[in-house]
Amino acid sequence: MKPALLIIDMQNDFVLPGAPAVIHGALATVPRIKEVLEWFREKCYPVFHVVREYRADGSDIEISRREAFLAGPPYAVPGTKGVEIIDALSPITGEYRVVKPRFSAFFGTELELILRRLGVDSAVVCGTQYPNCIRATAFDALSYGYPTTVITDATSASVLAVAKSNIRDMESVGIRCISFDEFEKSPYFAFEGDCAKSRGPSLLC
Amino acid sequence: MKPALLIIDMQNDFVLPGAPAVIHGALATVPRIKEVLEWFREKCYPVFHVVREYRADGSDIEISRREAFLAGPPYAVPGTKGVEIIDALSPITGEYRVVKPRFSAFFGTELELILRRLGVDSAVVCGTQYPNCIRATAFDALSYGYPTTVITDATSASVLAVAKSNIRDMESVGIRCISFDEFEKSPYFAFEGDCAKSRGPSLLC
Numbered sequence: 545m546k547p548a549l550l551i552i553d554m555q556n557d558f559v560l561p562g563a564p565a566v567i568h569g570a571l572a573t574v575p576r577i578k579e580v581l582e583w584f585r586e587k588c589y590p591v592f593h594v595v596r597e598y599r600a601d602g603s604d605i606e607i608s609r610r611e612a613f614l615a616g617p618p619y620a621v622p623g624t625k626g627v628e629i630i631d632a633l634s635p636i637t638g639e640y641r642v643v644k645p646r647f648s649a650f651f652g653t654e655l656e657l658i659l660r661r662l663g664v665d666s667a668v669v670c671g672t673q674y675p676n677c678i679r680a681t682a683f684d685a686l687s688y689g690y691p692t693t694v695i696t697d698a699t700s701a702s703v704l705a706v707a708k709s710n711i712r713d714m715e716s717v718g719i720r721c722i723s724f725d726e727f728e729k730s731p732y733f734a735f736e737g738d739c740a741k742s743r744g745p746s747l748l749c
Numbered sequence: 750m751k752p753a754l755l756i757i758d759m760q761n762d763f764v765l766p767g768a769p770a771v772i773h774g775a776l777a778t779v780p781r782i783k784e785v786l787e788w789f790r791e792k793c794y795p796v797f798h799v800v801r802e803y804r805a806d807g808s809d810i811e812i813s814r815r816e817a818f819l820a821g822p823p824y825a826v827p828g829t830k831g832v833e834i835i836d837a838l839s840p841i842t843g844e845y846r847v848v849k850p851r852f853s854a855f856f857g858t859e860l861e862l863i864l865r866r867l868g869v870d871s872a873v874v875c876g877t878q879y880p881n882c883i884r885a886t887a888f889d890a891l892s893y894g895y896p897t898t899v900i901t902d903a904t905s906a907s908v909l910a911v912a913k914s915n916i917r918d919m920e921s922v923g924i925r926c927i928s929f930d931e932f933e934k935s936p937y938f939a940f941e942g943d944c945a946k947s948r949g950p951s952l953l954c
Contacts, residue, residue: 607894608923611941646892647922675918683885687851689812709914713880717852718813736816 545732547693548590548664550649550685551577552671552678554633555595557619557626559672564619564626569700569707570672574632576698576724577670581633583728590662591639593629594649594671594681596620604645647680656688666691666733670698674710682719691733693720750937752898753795753869755854755890756782757876757883759838760800762824762831764877769824769831774905774912775877779837781903781929782875786838788933795867796844798834799854799876799886801825809850852885861893871896871938875903879915887924896938898925 554577557563559570584591598620602610613619620627635641645652659667667685669678669692678699685692694714701707711721720733759782762768764775789796803825807815818824825832840846850857864872872890874883874897883904890897899919906912916926925938 606891606923607896607940608891647888648892651889651892676922680885680888683852684856686811686813687853687856691812706914706918709911710918713911713915717881718811735812 545666545734546589546662546664547584547666547668547731547733548592548659548662549580549584550592550594550655550667550669550671550681551581551633552594552649552669552681553596553673554593554630554671555620555626556628556630557624558596559630564617567673567700568702569704573670573672573698573700574630576695578632580668580670580695580698580724580727583724583731584668585636590659590664591635592642592649592655592658593633593635593639594642594644594653594655594677595627595629597622597627597643597645606646644677647676648684649677649681650684650688651680659688659690664690666693668693668695668727670695672700674699674701674707679710679714682714683717686717686719691720691735693722693727693733695724695727696721697723750871750939751794751867751869752789752871752873752936752938753797753864753867754785754789755797755799755860755872755874755876755886756786756838757799757854757874757886758801758878759798759835759876760825760831761833761835762829763801764835769822772877772905773907774909778875778877778903778905779835781900783837785873785875785900785903785929785932788929788936789873790841795864795869796840797847797854797860797863798838798840798844799847799849799858799860799882800832800834802827802832802848802850811851849882852881853889854882854886855889855893856885864893864895869895871898873898873900873932875900877905879904879906879912884915884919887919888922891922891924896925896940898927898932898938900929900932901926902928 598605602614667690803810807819872895
């Protein structure tokens with residue numbers, strides 16, 4: 545098996561207290577995300593840091609968010625401190641940084657091309673936040689045929705009830721939503737008859 | 750303005766009582782969907798009937814659903830009565846039938862290419878069901894830059910609480926979720942500064 549880790553939007557502007565687009569709950573997940581990240585690093589499985597970047601003129605933000613973006617303090621603008629991944633989760637050499645212009649990490653990005661080339665056979669998602677980028681990414685990962693796991697205690701939402709309803713919906717289509725403890729006990733995930741099961745170990749190490 | 754209507758998965762196998770993959774709640778929305786459809790027909794705005802089709806060998810169904818699909822009674826298989834759009838909503842000449850292999854009507858389909866060519870400037874979504882194909886389609890429509898409306902009383906889910914939480918999440922990203930009555934009073938939807946506002950009337954009539 546060769547799972548890839550997709551860490552979504554863990555940037556200063558979305559995580560740090562007082563940031564312009566902070567997701568309440570994101571900061572609390574950082575230690576757990578770090579554990580997930582270390583697990584993938586130890587196994588030499590691919591790690592993707594998926595981030596937002598918006599041009600300051602609003603030309604590449606969702607059309608529904610453009611007016612507020614232009615009126616308010618900007619966020620996730622290239623060249624600022626806010627756009628950077630939080631220090632605790634900084635990428636290291638060999639990890640991938642992918643800029644996504646929309647909710648899903650697959651929408652208008654090179655992610656799927658890289659996953660294919662690496663022979664990745666399943667996706668593990670964490671980060672922020674549940675109803676938007678996490679869910680859109682998990683649905684697209686499943687749509688591309690990757691058995692997909694969301695690490696629930698390494699993923700956040702501004703509101704707990706929102707997290708719960710999204711977990712319910714994702715589970716209902718076959719996206720595995722489990723804690724990191726559960727993941728460690730059963731890290732590999734494939735569906736019955738999935739050819740990926742027969743693949744060999746990671747070739748990265 | 751030139752909105753397009755996307756009616757999602759209103760096929761016998763998902764709508765009729767006793768069908769193998771019935772969505773409870775879908776049948777009750779048929780009269781309202783018909784009203785929406787007639788509104789679009791009267792205005793000569795584009796109508797898309799988006800449907801599922803699965804090969805009987807399960808090779809094109811979501812990987813998470815394949816095992817159950819092969820074990821249970823098949824559904825949405827081309828050539829069967831079940832795959833057909835329910836009689837009350839049958840397409841007429843000039844309307845589009847689009848087969849989608851995944852949740853979103855945009856995933857792996859020609860839909861966006863046709864919307865562009867037609868000069869469509871906004872999307873109106875209805876059908877079934879909220880947490881999967883409706884939501885994935887609405888998020889993708891917004892991601893492609895279309896101001897997007899979901900007609901709430903022409904859209905269904907198996908469980909009411911699921912419908913509600915999905916409406917909440919869609920509204921939070923700027924997807925307009927309104928009843929058909931509200932839609933009739935304010936059918937055109939654009940965001941501030943949206944160039945689409947200045948487009949002329951439909952050229953289809």
